[in-house]
Amino acid sequence: MVASRGRGAEHDCIDPATGKPGSPFGQSVCLGTKWADDYFTRVWQFIDQTGFTGITVDGPYHGCPCASTAHAHHRGLTDSQWVQWQCQKKMFEEEQRRGMSAGAPDWYFWNGQSATSLGFREASANLPRELGLLLYRQYIYDGTWFKPPTMGGMGIGLIGTYTDDPRARLEPLDQNLDWYELNLIQLLGSGCQANLRANRLYDTERTQKMLRRWVDWYKRHRAILSSDIIHVQRPDGRDIDCVLHVNPQLKEKGLVLFFNPLAETLTGKVRLPLSYTGLSDTAWLREQQKVLTVSGGSGTAVLYGAYAFAEKLGVRFYLHGDVVPDAKAAFALPELNETNQPLFPLRGLQPFHDFPEGPDWWTLDNWKAVVSQAAKMRMNFIGLHTYPFQNKDLGPEPTVWIGLPEDVEADGTVKRSDVTTWYNTQKLQPYGCYQRAVRTRHLWLGLDHPELPGAGPSAAQRRGLQRHQHVGWQRPGLAELRPAGRPSEVGHSLVRG
Numbered sequence: 408m409v410a411s412r413g414r415g416a417e418h419d420c421i422d423p424a425t426g427k428p429g430s431p432f433g434q435s436v437c438l439g440t441k442w443a444d445d446y447f448t449r450v451w452q453f454i455d456q457t458g459f460t461g462i463t464v465d466g467p468y469h470g471c472p473c474a475s476t477a478h479a480h481h482r483g484l485t486d487s488q489w490v491q492w493q494c495q496k497k498m499f500e501e502e503q504r505r506g507m508s509a510g511a512p513d514w515y516f517w518n519g520q521s522a523t524s525l526g527f528r529e530a531s532a533n534l535p536r537e538l539g540l541l542l543y544r545q546y547i548y549d550g551t552w553f554k555p556p557t558m559g560g561m562g563i564g565l566i567g568t569y570t571d572d573p574r575a576r577l578e579p580l581d582q583n584l585d586w587y588e589l590n591l592i593q594l595l596g597s598g599c600q601a602n603l604r605a606n607r608l609y610d611t612e613r614t615q616k617m618l619r620r621w622v623d624w625y626k627r628h629r630a631i632l633s634s635d636i637i638h639v640q641r642p643d644g645r646d647i648d649c650v651l652h653v654n655p656q657l658k659e660k661g662l663v664l665f666f667n668p669l670a671e672t673l674t675g676k677v678r679l680p681l682s683y684t685g686l687s688d689t690a691w692l693r694e695q696q697k698v699l700t701v702s703g704g705s706g707t708a709v710l711y712g713a714y715a716f717a718e719k720l721g722v723r724f725y726l727h728g729d730v731v732p733d734a735k736a737a738f739a740l741p742e743l744n745e746t747n748q749p750l751f752p753l754r755g756l757q758p759f760h761d762f763p764e765g766p767d768w769w770t771l772d773n774w775k776a777v778v779s780q781a782a783k784m785r786m787n788f789i790g791l792h793t794y795p796f797q798n799k800d801l802g803p804e805p806t807v808w809i810g811l812p813e814d815v816e817a818d819g820t821v822k823r824s825d826v827t828t829w830y831n832t833q834k835l836q837p838y839g840c841y842q843r844a845v846r847t848r849h850l851w852l853g854l855d856h857p858e859l860p861g862a863g864p865s866a867a868q869r870r871g872l873q874r875h876q877h878v879g880w881q882r883p884g885l886a887e888l889r890p891a892g893r894p895s896e897v898g899h900s901l902v903r904g
């Protein structure tokens with residue numbers, strides 16, 4: 408930003424020895440100039456418009472001595488570094504004013520800085536990754552005695568910093584996935600500010616999945632991971648090391664991390680000072696969350712997987728609705744390793760239309776309810792059983808279109824249709840539904856049904872009545888229409904979704 412960055416003779420620091428532009432770090436700009444006013448105005452505009460929540464700077468350095476007497480904000484050499492330092496201090500203050508994280512490698516906490524490195528040597532970036540992993544864990548351990556983890560920053564070099572030695576970097580990420588994961592676990596698990604030196608965060612779907620898993624894990628435990636660290640066993644590369652995050656004010660009062668630096672299984676006893684968590688009687692130690700993945704070859708397959716999983720938990724799906732077990736299920740993921748596929752390509756129902764109460768009468772809500780339940784039962788097919796117009800008793804079904812495949816456009820709209828009618832009570836009905844026009848009070852559950860108190864059926868009874876009608880389902884929109892056999896006395900038209 409400043410040191411070693413010249414911005415033109417007019418703004419650069421003037422070397423007191425020569426009276427010409429020049430600074431100890433190469434040419435540096437002077438922050439006592441108008442250039443600095445413009446620069447920081449733009450920085451804060453950028454921050455406010457993008458919503459950035461943190462800046463980590465290198466330094467800051469105090470500004471180089473400047474012997475200029477023409478610069479706007481300092482008189483000459485004697486006050487030049489003081490003015491420039493005030494300017495840099497102001498940057499921390501502006502970050503604080505915005506509630507931002509203000510990180511810097513050096514120690515300026517009294518001036519508004521909020522985070523610094525937990526431990527850092529330039530050379531450590533060149534270590535082979537197995538040594539780097541251990542050293543960074545030691546940095547975390549040693550750097551959190553006097554400050555909470557959120558006041559510390561630690562990096563992972565996905566690319567080399569001072570070397571491109573393939574033994575030091577984590578790129579290509581997919582090929583070093585285990586190392587990348589171990590680095591992420593100890594870094595995110597420490598709760599400190601994670602800085603990644605990288606050109607990209609993932610290179611393959613596998614890498615992205617791993618990254619997401621740990622970022623999700625971090626987010627779930629963010630509060631406790633950001634809490635204080637109790638140092639249990641320092642990493643030495645020879646035995647189990649351990650830190651314990653504690654916060655008696657949280658629901659999740661402790662989170663412990665164990666690391667085994669060796670390639671072999673280690674067993675041993677570790678005493679956890681749980682009193683810092685506020686837990687005094689009983690503590691339950693739970694291993695890292697199990698993850699159960701439901702996946703499938705298509706969106707529908709994933710949906711079926713989710714429904715199948717719900718059934719494993721005891722839920723049952725029926726056309727009339729879901730049945731959830733009365734007993735509370737244990738809060739635990741079952742051990743599952745299953746792959747399923749349908750036994751039949753077509754699975755569905757074929758409701759009758761040959762009574763006025765058939766699917767024609769269903770409301771949009773009825774249809775939605777039936778279609779939703781059918782999907783939960785992993786059905787993908789609708790068949791409509793209808794009587795064609797040749798039927799002398801019934802005539803064509805009310806509102807039901809009957810025709811041949813060539814009568815339907817590819818998008819499901821109908822090109823031609825035979826004459827049809829709405830149902831009415833004057834129509835001959837040989838199956839005993841409505842043989843003659845009747846008063847509605849004579850209908851089942853009619854308005855003055857003797858079993859009903861008050862004026863009519865209750866909402867619950869009306870729902871019961873609706874459920875009674877749920878005998879089939881349909882998927883809206885005709886994708887394919889094909890007659891199964893020649894329409895005759897009884898015709899079948901199959902509609903496939």
Ligand SMILES: [Zn+2]
Pocket residue numbers: 419420421437438439440473474475478481487
């Ligand atoms: Zn100056």
